[in-house]
Amino acid sequence: MRFIYTTRHFIIAxxxxxxxxxxxxxxxxxxxxxxxxxxxxxxxxxxxxxxIRVSAEVTSDGGDIVGDRGVCWSTNPGPTTASSVARSxxxxxxxxxxxxxxEPGRTYYLRSFASNIGGVGxxxxxxxxxxxxxxxNNADTVSDASGNLYSYKxxxxxxxxxxxxxxxxxxxxxxxxxxxxxxxxxxxxxxxQSAYNNDPALAPMMGLLYNGSAMLDPRNVCPCGWRVADxxxxxxxxxxxxxxxxxxxxxxxxxxxxxxxxxTGATDAIQFTGYPAGYRAPTGEFFNFGxxxxxxxxxxxxxxxIVNSYGPGMQAWTGEQKTGYSVRCVRD
Numbered sequence: 001m002r003f004i005y006t007t008r009h010f011i012i013a014x015x016x017x018x019x020x021x022x023x024x025x026x027x028x029x030x031x032x033x034x035x036x037x038x039x040x041x042x043x044x045x046x047x048x049x050x051x052i053r054v055s056a057e058v059t060s061d062g063g064d065i066v067g068d069r070g071v072c073w074s075t076n077p078g079p080t081t082a083s084s085v086a087r088s089x090x091x092x093x094x095x096x097x098x099x100x101x102x103e104p105g106r107t108y109y110l111r112s113f114a115s116n117i118g119g120v121g122x123x124x125x126x127x128x129x130x131x132x133x134x135x136x137n138n139a140d141t142v143s144d145a146s147g148n149l150y151s152y153k154x155x156x157x158x159x160x161x162x163x164x165x166x167x168x169x170x171x172x173x174x175x176x177x178x179x180x181x182x183x184x185x186x187x188x189x190x191x192x193q194s195a196y197n198n199d200p201a202l203a204p205m206m207g208l209l210y211n212g213s214a215m216l217d218p219r220n221v222c223p224c225g226w227r228v229a230d231x232x233x234x235x236x237x238x239x240x241x242x243x244x245x246x247x248x249x250x251x252x253x254x255x256x257x258x259x260x261x262x263x264t265g266a267t268d269a270i271q272f273t274g275y276p277a278g279y280r281a282p283t284g285e286f287f288n289f290g291x292x293x294x295x296x297x298x299x300x301x302x303x304x305x306i307v308n309s310y311g312p313g314m315q316a317w318t319g320e321q322k323t324g325y326s327v328r329c330v331r332d
Contacts, residue, residue, distance in 0.1 A: 034062055034117055035060075035063060035121075040124060041054070041056050043055060043126075044126055049130055050130070051100045052128060052130070057112075061091075062116055063116075063118065066090045067090045070095075070112070070114075071112050074108065075107065077109045077125065079111055080120075101202050103204075106130055109125055109127045110127075134162060142225075143223060145223065146167045160272065165207050165222065166207045171224040178194055180194060185284035185322070185324070190213050191214035193209065193210045206275050206277035209277070209324030209325060210327050212303075213321060215325075222329035225331065225332055230299045241270060245314075251293075253266065259275075265312025274307060276288070280323065280324030294306050296326070300316075303319055
């Protein structure tokens with residue numbers, strides 16, 4: 001609780017002399033008492049092994065404007081705003097946020113929070129356990145040179161990895177350089193990779209973004225015995241799933257917990273598990289996380305395949321060599 005003095009016309013003056021307090025004030029001084037906001041934390045919907053959607057409600061502003069609200073979480077009880085945080089603007093009423101970059105099969109604790117000039121208020125604590133990783137207890141798995149596991153699906157006549165590539169090593173064990181800063185990314189003429197927003201917690205779910213040099217590097221970014229999907233592979237996938245106007249829906253995961261609304265036409269019918277990983281521009285900036293997925297296509301005139309949240313279709317795009325996109329691998 002905090003006491004707030006607001007004056008219309010004059011300032012309160014006070015003088016303390018030998019233990020005696022002397023004060024004067026003019027008419028027009030208001031005294032206001034503000035409490036921290038009150039909240040309730042709702043349910044947690046598991047949207048993937050790496051993410052959940054949480055609902056909450058600010059039920060009282062405590063007597064002042066709520067300038068910040070969201071959900072904080074931790075692997076230990078009693079999370080605070082010093083823990084991991086997902087924000088959702090301000091004000092009273094209901095809101096929801098997605099927590100991304102979580103570890104599969106792990107227990108988390110979360111609380112909603114809101115703040116005003118009176119302090120930070122917390123809702124009730126909720127705990128949940130994320131679902132197991134898709135490659136757990138799955139006989140159809142492959143490992144990359146960094147030791148990451150992936151599940152794979154037979155789609156048509158090809159085995160496709162069911163997650164975006166996140167290897168930081170080529171098949172031969174050489175390191176794929178990480179270019180974190182915009183300057184390092186934009187000036188690199190050789191192979192480079194990074195996580196979206198340079199946040200490694202997103203990599204298990206979204207994979208890494210690779211520039212064209214890495215995608216084409218003869219040392220092979222994919223696991224040994226696998227390769228970057230090429231134009232024939234993508235055309236086969238598209239043609240067997242409704243063509244360009246429908247295939248994107250079969251690749252996208254459903255719902256709007258990870259994809260931004262409306263995520264039209266999403267079915268994930270072939271269990272491709274397409275997440276909206278966005279891309280990294282040649283300037284080193286990041287764009288379209290949550291709304292678009294981009295994948296490299298090897299040996300193609302228009303080497304980028306795109307799906308977005310606004311329809312089930314798929315596009316082909318001429319990408320620049322210095323742009324960072326996701327990679328899907330197929331068994332060679």
